[in-house]
Amino acid sequence: MDVLKNYVNGEWTSSKSTEAVDVHNPANQEVISKVPFGEATAQDMNNAIELAHQAYLEWKEVPTMQRIQPLFKLKTLLENHKEEIAKLITEECGKTYGESLGELQRAIENVEVACGTHVMMQSEFSENIASGIDEFMIRQPLGVSGCITPFNFPGMIPFWFLPYAIATGNAFVIKPSEKVPLTMQYVFDLIDKEMDLPKGLLSLVHGGKDAVDAMLQHPKVKTISFVGSTNVARYIYSEGTKYGKRVQAQGGAKNPVVIMPDADIEMTTKIIIDSVYGCAGQRCLAASVIIPIGDQGRFKESLVEAAKVHTVGYGMDESIKMGPVITPESKTRIEQLIGKGVDEGAKLLLDGRNHKIDGLEKGNFIAPTILSDVPIEGKIIGTEIFGPVMSLVDFNELDTAIDFINKGRYGNMACIFTQDGLSARKFRSETMAGNIGINIGVAAPVAMFPFSGWKESFFGDLHGQGRHAIEFFTQTKVVIERWPKNWSRQF
Numbered sequence: 001m002d003v004l005k006n007y008v009n010g011e012w013t014s015s016k017s018t019e020a021v022d023v024h025n026p027a028n029q030e031v032i033s034k035v036p037f038g039e040a041t042a043q044d045m046n047n048a049i050e051l052a053h054q055a056y057l058e059w060k061e062v063p064t065m066q067r068i069q070p071l072f073k074l075k076t077l078l079e080n081h082k083e084e085i086a087k088l089i090t091e092e093c094g095k096t097y098g099e100s101l102g103e104l105q106r107a108i109e110n111v112e113v114a115c116g117t118h119v120m121m122q123s124e125f126s127e128n129i130a131s132g133i134d135e136f137m138i139r140q141p142l143g144v145s146g147c148i149t150p151f152n153f154p155g156m157i158p159f160w161f162l163p164y165a166i167a168t169g170n171a172f173v174i175k176p177s178e179k180v181p182l183t184m185q186y187v188f189d190l191i192d193k194e195m196d197l198p199k200g201l202l203s204l205v206h207g208g209k210d211a212v213d214a215m216l217q218h219p220k221v222k223t224i225s226f227v228g229s230t231n232v233a234r235y236i237y238s239e240g241t242k243y244g245k246r247v248q249a250q251g252g253a254k255n256p257v258v259i260m261p262d263a264d265i266e267m268t269t270k271i272i273i274d275s276v277y278g279c280a281g282q283r284c285l286a287a288s289v290i291i292p293i294g295d296q297g298r299f300k301e302s303l304v305e306a307a308k309v310h311t312v313g314y315g316m317d318e319s320i321k322m323g324p325v326i327t328p329e330s331k332t333r334i335e336q337l338i339g340k341g342v343d344e345g346a347k348l349l350l351d352g353r354n355h356k357i358d359g360l361e362k363g364n365f366i367a368p369t370i371l372s373d374v375p376i377e378g379k380i381i382g383t384e385i386f387g388p389v390m391s392l393v394d395f396n397e398l399d400t401a402i403d404f405i406n407k408g409r410y411g412n413m414a415c416i417f418t419q420d421g422l423s424a425r426k427f428r429s430e431t432m433a434g435n436i437g438i439n440i441g442v443a444a445p446v447a448m449f450p451f452s453g454w455k456e457s458f459f460g461d462l463h464g465q466g467r468h469a470i471e472f473f474t475q476t477k478v479v480i481e482r483w484p485k486n487w488s489r490q491f
């Protein structure tokens with residue numbers, strides 16, 4: 001099986017590395033590709049960045065109205081090929097085909113929003129700040145933008161950044177997760193064949209830490225956009241800023257959901273089950289800690305009954321609702337965390353460990369799992385499990401639930417289910433998380449809004465998507481201009 005190539009300076013080129021790692025289909029462990037890895041990928045990255053910088057020097061001079069034109073073509077390409085791309089996402093990432101189509105829709109929406117970059121880049125002008133003096137601000141691109149993405153949304157997350165970076169006049173280099181390199185490989189193949197972009201404007205370099213470190217250290221990289229686990233996000237932020245770069249680094253999560261006693265039981269159950277078990281719990285906005293306030297067992301029973309019938313299997317099988325987790329190591333880690341929860345005193349209401357699917361015995365499957373009475377002083381309650389595991393916690397008051405949520409290390413999302421406006425208003429105002437859902441299970445901001453993680457779910461200032469992305473990928477320049485009247489010529 002051939003090792004994947006990098007896309008550099010508008011051409012597919014072999015990596016300098018002789019090392020490669022296997023890419024597996026998580027549903028059956030088949031090797032579906034090989035991706036370059038190891039020290040020599042740093043050379044690939046450095047080479048791509050130098051050539052991307054050359055592209056930037058010309059691209060920044062292109063008027064913004066012209067820079068957005070390729071995005072219309074990109075949108076059409078993604079739309080016309082969404083079935084093939086979605087199949088690839090399911091093959092390498094494991095999620096259901098419907099979920100893969102859903103994430104692509106979010107990618108397309110970001111391209112659409114970035115088509116308005118010429119408007120979003122417009123700036124401010126003050127006439128006569130003093131007599132005969134005007135002051136205005138312009139936005140200019142920075143240079144080469146680096147991007148490092150995780151395994152769980154291979155088709156969507158690159159587009160939180162890519163369209164905005166190039167529309168604002170930067171060149172863009174992406175290193176996708178080595179676990180799911182095929183989706184971006186396919187998208188770049190489409191770009192190569194169907195679009196007429198300047199060479200080097202968009203580059204794809206495979207690898208792991210070596211390629212990332214080269215990106216972090218290269219002086220021509222001016223911005224870094226990262227999405228992944230909190231420990232790596234923290235490392236990327238501290239290293240990137242140490243080398244003088246602007247960094248936005250999105251990290252992990254442990255998302256709480258409060259259910260008030262007045263919540264609609266049917267709707268709440270359905271939405272929470274979809275949120276906890278969607279993408280096999282491998283969503284940074286997956287509901288994970290469920291807090292039914294003053295519950296007498298009503299909501300718990302309803303959630304257990306719904307989780308029991310949440311079917312697991314191969315993502316291309318239309319009858320199933322949940323695919324496998326990404327790797328055998330992930331499956332082992334998640335199953336060990338479930339065991340640890342029980343050791344800490346939690347009750348196992350539903351045990352999805354050791355789940356086997358006929359014909360897919362090697363797949364990384366875990367069935368829906370529910371831990372109840374999870375001790376709030378234990379370790380599991382604050383640990384990102386990133387798998388199909390619901391942790392139930394009991395509180396009698398909304399105040400104590402909010403206090404508990406606010407003490408958590410993460411702040412990616414918090415949701416409340418209620419029919420009472422006052423409870424909802426209190427929750428949205430006092431809860432320390434950047435994305436709030438009210439009767440919503442996955443509070444994922446659409447492309448016009450920033451993806452607003454807080455606390456250890458985000459390191460940086462400006463988030464991905466929308467206007468935040470425009471600001472992140474540009475630097476402001478303020479011009480103060482004087483034209484004295486006595487210089488004016490008579491015409």
Ligand code: NAD
Pocket residue numbers: 148149150151152153175176177178207208209212213227228229230232233235250251252253283284384386412451453457
């Ligand atoms: P990860 O941190 O293991 O990897 C992310 C990227 O970083 C990959 O491209 C990987 O090659 C690279 N990387 C890994 N270790 C590195 C190191 N030591 N030095 C430099 N680069 C390194 O994350 P993952 O397992 O691919 O993704 C799952 C995590 O991502 C979860 O924690 C999830 O919550 C998080 N996530 C967060 C968001 C968000 O918006 N906050 C969105 C999606 C996923």
